[in-house]
Amino acid sequence: MNPAEEYILRQPEPYKSMVLQLQVVIENVLPEVELLYKYKIPFYYIGGKPFCYLNVTKGYVDVGFWSSAHLTKHQEHMYTKGRKVMKSLRYYTPEAIQEEILIDVLQEAYAVRGKGFWKPLD
Numbered sequence: 182m183n184p185a186e187e188y189i190l191r192q193p194e195p196y197k198s199m200v201l202q203l204q205v206v207i208e209n210v211l212p213e214v215e216l217l218y219k220y221k222i223p224f225y226y227i228g229g230k231p232f233c234y235l236n237v238t239k240g241y242v243d244v245g246f247w248s249s250a251h252l253t254k255h256q257e258h259m260y261t262k263g264r265k266v267m268k269s270l271r272y273y274t275p276e277a278i279q280e281e282i283l284i285d286v287l288q289e290a291y292a293v294r295g296k297g298f299w300k301p302l303d
Contacts, residue, residue: 184218189235196237199275203235203244206280210287227294233287245269246286251293255282 182190189200200223207225208214214225214232224234231247243260246252249268252259258279259268270286272278 183216185216185223188218188223192237195275196242199242199272199278200235200237202275202278203242203272203283206283207233207244207287210284211291227291230294232294233290241271241273243269243271244283246290248290248293248296251296252286252289254285254289258282259286 189197189204191197192200204216204223208216211225211227211232214227217224217226219226219231220234222234222236225232233247234243234245236243236245245267246269249259250266252268255270258270260271261268270283
């Protein structure tokens with residue numbers, strides 16, 4: 182078992198179930214993702230480049246997006262407080278996971294994945 186899978190399986194409920202549900206959605210929408218253990222959390226990579234991460238912390242699960250500076254869909258669901266660039270979808274309960282929103286954001290993040298971490302100033 183790789184360290185990312187170990188991280189997921191050692192989480193307490195309901196977070197373990199939430200991360201497993203998110204993992205299924207991510208891997209079904211983007212079958213080419215590779216789950217690695219980077220920055221002490223499960224991190225998905227595509228073509229050797231960071232894509233998104235899963236992090237259980239302080240009573241919620243974050244799905245953070247590497248190319249978030251370029252994301253425009255579902256901004257009302259994205260968490261950015263205290264961050265300069267990174268945006269995430271944050272889930273406190275299994276019922277809060279809205280798969281259609283997650284899928285939209287995953288597809289948009291995939292479409293802009295080559296644009297990099299920072300958004301150039303106009």
